Amino acid sequence: MADASSMVLIRATLTPTFSSLSSSSSLLFGTTHHPISRGKFSRSLITIRCSSISTSNDTLKAQEEVSWGCDVDSLENAASLQKWLYQSGLPEQRMAIQKVDVGERGLVALKNIRKGEKLLFVPPSLVITADSEWSCKEAGEILKQYNVPDWPLLATYLISEASLASSSRWKNYISALPRQPYSLLYWTQSELDRYLEASQIRQRAIERINDVTGTFDDLKLRIFSRHSDIFPEKVFNIETFKWSFGILFSRLVRLPSMDDRVALVPWADMLNHSCEVETFLDYDKSSKGVVYTTDRAYQPGEQVFISYGKKSNGELLLSYGFVPREGTNPSDSVELSLSLNKSDKCFKEKMEALAKYGLSVSQCYPLRVTGWPLELMAYAYLAVSPPAMKNWFDDIAAAASNKSTCKKDISFPELQEDALQFILDNCESSISKYSKFLQASGSMDLDVTNPKLLNRKLFLKQLAVDLCTSEQRILFRAQYILRRRLQEIRRGELKALRLFDGFMSLFK
Numbered sequence: 001m002a003d004a005s006s007m008v009l010i011r012a013t014l015t016p017t018f019s020s021l022s023s024s025s026s027l028l029f030g031t032t033h034h035p036i037s038r039g040k041f042s043r044s045l046i047t048i049r050c051s052s053i054s055t056s057n058d059t060l061k062a063q064e065e066v067s068w069g070c071d072v073d074s075l076e077n078a079a080s081l082q083k084w085l086y087q088s089g090l091p092e093q094r095m096a097i098q099k100v101d102v103g104e105r106g107l108v109a110l111k112n113i114r115k116g117e118k119l120l121f122v123p124p125s126l127v128i129t130a131d132s133e134w135s136c137k138e139a140g141e142i143l144k145q146y147n148v149p150d151w152p153l154l155a156t157y158l159i160s161e162a163s164l165a166s167s168s169r170w171k172n173y174i175s176a177l178p179r180q181p182y183s184l185l186y187w188t189q190s191e192l193d194r195y196l197e198a199s200q201i202r203q204r205a206i207e208r209i210n211d212v213t214g215t216f217d218d219l220k221l222r223i224f225s226r227h228s229d230i231f232p233e234k235v236f237n238i239e240t241f242k243w244s245f246g247i248l249f250s251r252l253v254r255l256p257s258m259d260d261r262v263a264l265v266p267w268a269d270m271l272n273h274s275c276e277v278e279t280f281l282d283y284d285k286s287s288k289g290v291v292y293t294t295d296r297a298y299q300p301g302e303q304v305f306i307s308y309g310k311k312s313n314g315e316l317l318l319s320y321g322f323v324p325r326e327g328t329n330p331s332d333s334v335e336l337s338l339s340l341n342k343s344d345k346c347f348k349e350k351m352e353a354l355a356k357y358g359l360s361v362s363q364c365y366p367l368r369v370t371g372w373p374l375e376l377m378a379y380a381y382l383a384v385s386p387p388a389m390k391n392w393f394d395d396i397a398a399a400a401s402n403k404s405t406c407k408k409d410i411s412f413p414e415l416q417e418d419a420l421q422f423i424l425d426n427c428e429s430s431i432s433k434y435s436k437f438l439q440a441s442g443s444m445d446l447d448v449t450n451p452k453l454l455n456r457k458l459f460l461k462q463l464a465v466d467l468c469t470s471e472q473r474i475l476f477r478a479q480y481i482l483r484r485r486l487q488e489i490r491r492g493e494l495k496a497l498r499l500f501d502g503f504m505s506l507f508k
């Protein structure tokens with residue numbers, strides 16, 4: 001799926017970094033949080049003044065059936081979606097929506113599917129993009145006047161269409177969407193603090209919630225409050241925006257052959273993710289439809305998978321609300337936080353050098369099962385470099401930044417031991433945070449008696465335990481490699497020292 005930046009149920013990545021309406025600081029630095037409980041998330045029926053929509057009794061009645069999605073495993077709504085898609089031009093499929101073991105509902109092969117076969121062929125008329133026609137034309141025109149970027153525009157579009165129920169041509173699609181997408185957007189601040197304390201994903205989730213809240217606040221201030229007849233607060237509010245952004249984060253895709261446009265592709269968005277496949281969606285100019293080409297064969301009855309991009313378990317949890325089975329994600333990584341020592345004699349100079357390249361005193365770098373980036377090593381060199389190396393601070397800080405023009409493979413053999421020890425110390429302090437959480441998780445939540453609340457807590461806790469176990473596993477591996485490397489360096493130094501002593505004794 002599409003990252004907020006390249007939310008790509010598809011090519012690459014679903015890492016939302018949607019562009020906001022303005023550069024307002026609220027988008028990045030908002031501090032308020034909005035506790036959202038599952039129970040609270042109900043929407044009332046509203047009639048929007050919209051002259052392009054008939055408001056006959058029939059329509060009003062239909063609005064009473066307004067559907068903001070369904071239970072995540074509802075097959076009934078999925079069947080209506082499938083029927084409507086066929087009636088609207090989706091060609092005969094080799095897959096059907098069914099209950100599945102991985103992902104609750106998914107697409108299952110009806111016939112043998114070969115490796116390299118093209119599937120889906122969703123026509124552009126069934127794809128939602130920023131250019132899709134609005135059922136409430138006035139709403140669409142107003143957003144266009146304000147040049148609202150794609151992500152907030154699509155979020156508003158979904159809410160507008162959902163609120164118009166049967167009057168929207170997307171009714172069947174919207175009815176089959178999850179009423180509450182699995183997403184960290186629905187975790188309260190206290191749940192994030194309690195379950196994700198050890199993981200940097202907690203901070204990413206807070207930033208994302210603040211981005212969504214800030215974007216909604218901007219839209220409200222600049223547009224909705226000025227056109228409240230078209231965008232009534234009962235419909236266009238932070239709760240409905242959490243829903244629509246949750247849908248976008250988990251379903252929006254970027255289509256490389258459609259000028260990289262972001263799109264919701266009904267039907268295709270019923271495909272679940274597997275870390276073992278690499279295929280993604282794209283627009284196929286020859287068949288004029290959204291397709292994807294399988295990279296393995298499927299037997300009838302097998303679930304067909306797609307790749308949501310090479311994402312870590314934390315990123316998958318953040319956008320899609322699931323954590324793959326332990327050890328199955330070759331793209332998994334954990335963010336390691338490194339900081340300059342405040343008592344460093346050159347703290348100020350180092351901080352200034354980092355700031356020049358857009359870095360701060362504390363930086364996070366990804367540790368992968370396969371190793372760590374050169375930038376992390378450069379940051380470690382900077383953290384341990386002595387005052388005598390002042391003239392190098394700038395170059396080292398540049399190498400620690402992600403600017404591709406900067407030289408990365410700097411090496412200071414005389415600092416290597418200290419730099420590796422610095423990374424090891426940080427790994428070990430992170431490992432102990434995970435151990436603390438994982439040990440405590442066994443007895444957590446046993447005091448909750450409300451069954452619904454207990455279910456929710458157990459579910460979130462299990463996700464957090466799965467995430468923390470996989471992140472800690474990568475840290476353990478890094479710890480092992482670092483310890484061995486340090487032993488080798490120290491043994492080598494000892495050997496050199498012994499050789500030197502032996503050499504000196506020749507002269508005695």
Ligand SMILES: C[S@@+](CC[C@H](N)C(=O)[O-])C[C@H]1O[C@@H](n2cnc3c(N)ncnc32)[C@H](O)[C@@H]1O
Nearest residue numbers: 102103105182250251269270271272273320322
């Ligand atoms: C694009 S939708 C896929 C269709 C979805 N299963 C449905 O019924 O609407 C993405 C959502 O599917 C679920 N999902 C996808 N891949 C999964 C996986 N490997 N394991 C668990 N859940 C998965 C997650 O809830 C995710 O947010």
